[in-house]
Amino acid sequence: METIRQQLITDLSGAKTPQDVENARVKYLGRKGLITLAAKETDFSKLTAEEKKSFGSRLNELKNFAAEQLAAAAESAKQFGAAVGGTRKLDLTVPGLSRRLGALHPITTTLVELHQIFQGMGFMVLQGPDIETEYYNFESLNIPNDHPARDMQDTFWLTNGMVMKTHTSANQVRALERFGAPIRAIFPGRCFRYEAMDASHENTFYQCEGLVVDKNISVANLIAVMKTLLGEVFHREVKVRLRPGFFPFVEPGFELDLNCLICGGTGCPTCKESGWIELIPCGLIHPRVLEYGKIDPNEYSGFAFGLGLTRLAMMKYGVRDIRLFNSGDVRFYEQFVAVM
Numbered sequence: 001m002e003t004i005r006q007q008l009i010t011d012l013s014g015a016k017t018p019q020d021v022e023n024a025r026v027k028y029l030g031r032k033g034l035i036t037l038a039a040k041e042t043d044f045s046k047l048t049a050e051e052k053k054s055f056g057s058r059l060n061e062l063k064n065f066a067a068e069q070l071a072a073a074a075e076s077a078k079q080f081g082a083a084v085g086g087t088r089k090l091d092l093t094v095p096g097l098s099r100r101l102g103a104l105h106p107i108t109t110t111l112v113e114l115h116q117i118f119q120g121m122g123f124m125v126l127q128g129p130d131i132e133t134e135y136y137n138f139e140s141l142n143i144p145n146d147h148p149a150r151d152m153q154d155t156f157w158l159t160n161g162m163v164m165k166t167h168t169s170a171n172q173v174r175a176l177e178r179f180g181a182p183i184r185a186i187f188p189g190r191c192f193r194y195e196a197m198d199a200s201h202e203n204t205f206y207q208c209e210g211l212v213v214d215k216n217i218s219v220a221n222l223i224a225v226m227k228t229l230l231g232e233v234f235h236r237e238v239k240v241r242l243r244p245g246f247f248p249f250v251e252p253g254f255e256l257d258l259n260c261l262i263c264g265g266t267g268c269p270t271c272k273e274s275g276w277i278e279l280i281p282c283g284l285i286h287p288r289v290l291e292y293g294k295i296d297p298n299e300y301s302g303f304a305f306g307l308g309l310t311r312l313a314m315m316k317y318g319v320r321d322i323r324l325f326n327s328g329d330v331r332f333y334e335q336f337v338a339v340m
């Protein structure tokens, strides 16, 4: 449903004439429309009462959302047509006619792109809660109560003992418990830390976690997936290197660096003259984390990575100040045209 929703938003952002909007209506809400079919083709007899209810209400939400968006787009197309006196008489010298339909947020665009890349490699896309238990955020990741690794993440603790999730790794054991092995999944999400904010630190930012668990998974698989990912994101072949890095939930743990795309590795201000950009912490999943996820580490192994999604968007679009993403400043958002 999320894919349909994103697709609808993209289609409507490109819809100019009433006919474009009508085509979109048929595509989504028509008799053979995507949303109509999603309802028709679901075998409700296989769902529990609870699932039926949740599926039904999400579907209804999507329908209402589509109807609203289509109505707004139709109105906007009509006004635009009237204002320019019909598309045939378009006068390019008419000043300042703004349709202000908005644009996708650059994080959304990056997210949709990641969905497509990972789905192409057979990954599921999962979503976990923003408010987490201490168990999933720390304990199940081999970070016990007294472990210094907790101090590295300045945590927002809630009065009921829960935490605003500090990293998407918090979803790892949830995913393992729910789906078992073998599994390939990514779980993008918002993370929260009690940071002093500046151009490169935010208290709310996005990460995209991923994990693969199967028989005989090794570092070679990890590198292959990371290279494919980065190659597709940056539309060229990339060079990467691994350095040792410590995270209690992986062993061995790495920092994956990307050969600087600006200077090609010779050194420039972007890579702080080193030729490499630290991009993706990752590693082979610690056996204890697999055990917490009820998976036998003697039978299965896996890798995990925690991609800084906001950082990736900054690199991809050349955004120098992280605070712009949550600024709500339309002048910032309008600069991004969603190309998908």
Ligand code: DAH
Pocket: 166, 167, 168, 169, 209, 210, 247, 249, 250, 253, 281, 282, 283, 284, 304, 305, 306, 307
């Ligand atoms: N969760 C870590 C952080 O936010 C990043 C991380 C490191 C994620 C290693 C991973 C990993 O999946 O394997 O600092």
